[in-house]
Amino acid sequence: MNEGKKTDWWKNAVIYQIYPRSFKDSNGDGIGDLNGIIQKLDYLENLGIDAVWLSPVFKSPQDDNGYDISDYQDIDPIFGNLDDMERLIQEAKKHNIRIIMDLVLNHSSDEHRWFIEAKKSKDNPYHNYYIWRDGEEGVLPNNMKAGFGGSAWEWVPELKQYYFHQFSVKQPDLNWENPKVREELYTMINWWIDKGVGGFRLDVIDQIAKEPDKNIKENGPRLHEFIKEMSSKTFQRGDIVTVGEAWGATPEIARMFSNPDGSELSMVFQFEHIILDRQEGKEKWDLAPLSFIKLKKVLSYWQQELFQRGWNSLFWDNHDLPRVVSYWGNDTEYRVQSAKMLAVLLHGMQGTPYIYQGEELGMTNAAYEIEDYRDIETLNMYKERKGAGYSESDIMDSIHAISRDNARTPMQWDSSANAGFTHGKPWIKVNPNYKKINAADQIDNPDSIFTCYKTLIALRKKYNIFVDGQFELLLPDDNTFFAYKRQNQNEKLYVICNFYDETAICKLDKDWEKMELLYCNYKEISKDKINIYKPYEARVYYCHI
Numbered sequence: 183m184n185e186g187k188k189t190d191w192w193k194n195a196v197i198y199q200i201y202p203r204s205f206k207d208s209n210g211d212g213i214g215d216l217n218g219i220i221q222k223l224d225y226l227e228n229l230g231i232d233a234v235w236l237s238p239v240f241k242s243p244q245d246d247n248g249y250d251i252s253d254y255q256d257i258d259p260i261f262g263n264l265d266d267m268e269r270l271i272q273e274a275k276k277h278n279i280r281i282i283m284d285l286v287l288n289h290s291s292d293e294h295r296w297f298i299e300a301k302k303s304k305d306n307p308y309h310n311y312y313i314w315r316d317g318e319e320g321v322l323p324n325n326m327k328a329g330f331g332g333s334a335w336e337w338v339p340e341l342k343q344y345y346f347h348q349f350s351v352k353q354p355d356l357n358w359e360n361p362k363v364r365e366e367l368y369t370m371i372n373w374w375i376d377k378g379v380g381g382f383r384l385d386v387i388d389q390i391a392k393e394p395d396k397n398i399k400e401n402g403p404r405l406h407e408f409i410k411e412m413s414s415k416t417f418q419r420g421d422i423v424t425v426g427e428a429w430g431a432t433p434e435i436a437r438m439f440s441n442p443d444g445s446e447l448s449m450v451f452q453f454e455h456i457i458l459d460r461q462e463g464k465e466k467w468d469l470a471p472l473s474f475i476k477l478k479k480v481l482s483y484w485q486q487e488l489f490q491r492g493w494n495s496l497f498w499d500n501h502d503l504p505r506v507v508s509y510w511g512n513d514t515e516y517r518v519q520s521a522k523m524l525a526v527l528l529h530g531m532q533g534t535p536y537i538y539q540g541e542e543l544g545m546t547n548a549a550y551e552i553e554d555y556r557d558i559e560t561l562n563m564y565k566e567r568k569g570a571g572y573s574e575s576d577i578m579d580s581i582h583a584i585s586r587d588n589a590r591t592p593m594q595w596d597s598s599a600n601a602g603f604t605h606g607k608p609w610i611k612v613n614p615n616y617k618k619i620n621a622a623d624q625i626d627n628p629d630s631i632f633t634c635y636k637t638l639i640a641l642r643k644k645y646n647i648f649v650d651g652q653f654e655l656l657l658p659d660d661n662t663f664f665a666y667k668r669q670n671q672n673e674k675l676y677v678i679c680n681f682y683d684e685t686a687i688c689k690l691d692k693d694w695e696k697m698e699l700l701y702c703n704y705k706e707i708s709k710d711k712i713n714i715y716k717p718y719e720a721r722v723y724y725c726h727i
């Protein structure tokens with residue numbers, strides 16, 4: 183699949199994200215692993231996905247569950263070894279599935295040999311692989327904060343210097359200004375391309391160019407110079423997809439990253455829709471109600487701004503985000519209908535859809551006790567907010583709503599012990615609702631959420647309009663319906679979603695009866711009252727022009 187010329191295969195592909203630690207445990211240690219993923223390739227092929235994005239499986243002390251890499255060219259023993267990785271790449275190929283690796287190039291682990299060397303002395307050849315500032319203990323270079331709490335500067339007494347870390351203390355930022363760092367990383371990327379991987383997800387890629395002295399953490403002046411250099415020296419060699427995580431991306435920046443000339447990446451993950459329900463200028467834990475009109479505006483804006491000038495990723499969930507059916511759907515009475523509606527809404531848009539493990543089953547958030555949480559970000563927040571006097575219930579409400587562990591509870595395969603994820607003690611508690619929500623109950627059920635996703639994936643393959651149709655938002659000011667049209671030279675597609683739990687009348691007047699109903703998440707539509715939509719009802723209509 184990596185042979186020669188670049189194609190844009192990823193434009194009509196659907197990519198599935200696996201958080202390996204929580205996907206399938208094959209050896210009973212309670213942690214998911216590569217052999218577990220190999221066991222589930224038939225499941226993934228049945229769903230119809232084209233590629234799997236693996237969250238990091240490289241050697242790591244697991245301070246941030248693998249996003250702290252101590253050897254980019256070896257596999258952490260909890261997941262397996264390099265032979266298992268090569269076998270996964272080959273076995274996946276037999277299932278027509280490409281493997282996308284998750285590269286963390288902004289920072290390494292403090293247990294990487296580069297950092298161990300760098301800390302030895304200021305004139306060590308590896309010292310400037312990282313970002314250091316001379317100083318005095320207790321006098322921070324500036325007030326930049328780390329992503330998981332506290333200062334972004336860590337004091338090293340032996341050197342009388344601080345090092346910069348945008349995430350945990352054990353994740354020192356790499357110095358991309360140093361050409362030796364860049365060359366080492368490019369060599370490593372090419373090593374993985376030569377192993378036949380299908381692409382890369384690039385962790386916080388807009389943070390690799392930063393200006394800490396000016397409090398600039400992302401989108402620094404040299405960012406696209408670095409991306410272009412990396413792309414030309416690595417990604418452009420193979421028929422691979424690249425997707426950069428870019429929390430700070432605007433459509434203009436995303437057009438640079440996903441320039442159709444292939445000079446940078448294939449696409450980015452942008453988060454403007456995700457942060458819509460966060461209080462302005464506050465932390466992620468301080469939630470505000472979602473503005474539905476803003477959600478429609480933001481997603482439509484991104485569709486229009488990247489049309490024929492870039493490429494969108496389409497996602498609700500990932501390993502850092504709460505489960506969308508709990509977050510913006512309805513995970514009680516209308517869990518199935520709302521999960522399907524959210525899937526239809528997203529998969530009808532232009533871009534590459536990403537399905538996060540369990541999203542295709544309608545897995546939900548889990549409201550645990552604090553001792554059941556494992557995520558460094560969640561645990562640091564608990565400590566910080568307890569210390570700041572927040573009430574236990576306020577803290578736990580925020581954690582239940584938006585902790586990253588909501589996405590990291592084990593995949594729910596069946597109704598057997600631990601949801602069939604492990605025969606051992608799971609590293610994190612299984613969501614107690616697994617007897618009701620699991621893959622075994624859904625794979626062969628025509629009315630399941632799994633079958634809804636499988637149907638949408640198949641539709642995307644059958645009808646070009648999903649890939650090339652121009653997007654137009656309909657009913658922009660309607661407070662209930664998210665409706666849009668896709669159009670190309672000879673086809674039209676209408677996606678109409680009742681986003682809420684009340685029956686409602688859709689004010690769109692079209693000759694619906696003359697169109698082909700490609701999908702509806704309810705069994706029957708009342709013919710004489712075709713404009714009446716049940717709670718969370720979603721329909722996809724198609725017609726030739």
Ligand code: TEU
Nearest residue numbers: 246249286329349385386429466502586
């Ligand atoms: O996430 C970057 C990031 O900013 C998120 O951690 C986000 O800020 C946080 O989850 C609040 O929503 C990437 C990875 O996806 C994440 O898992 C890593 O923890 C982080 O980078 C550091 O590598």
Ligand code: CA
Nearest residue numbers: 207209213215
């Ligand atoms: Ca295991």
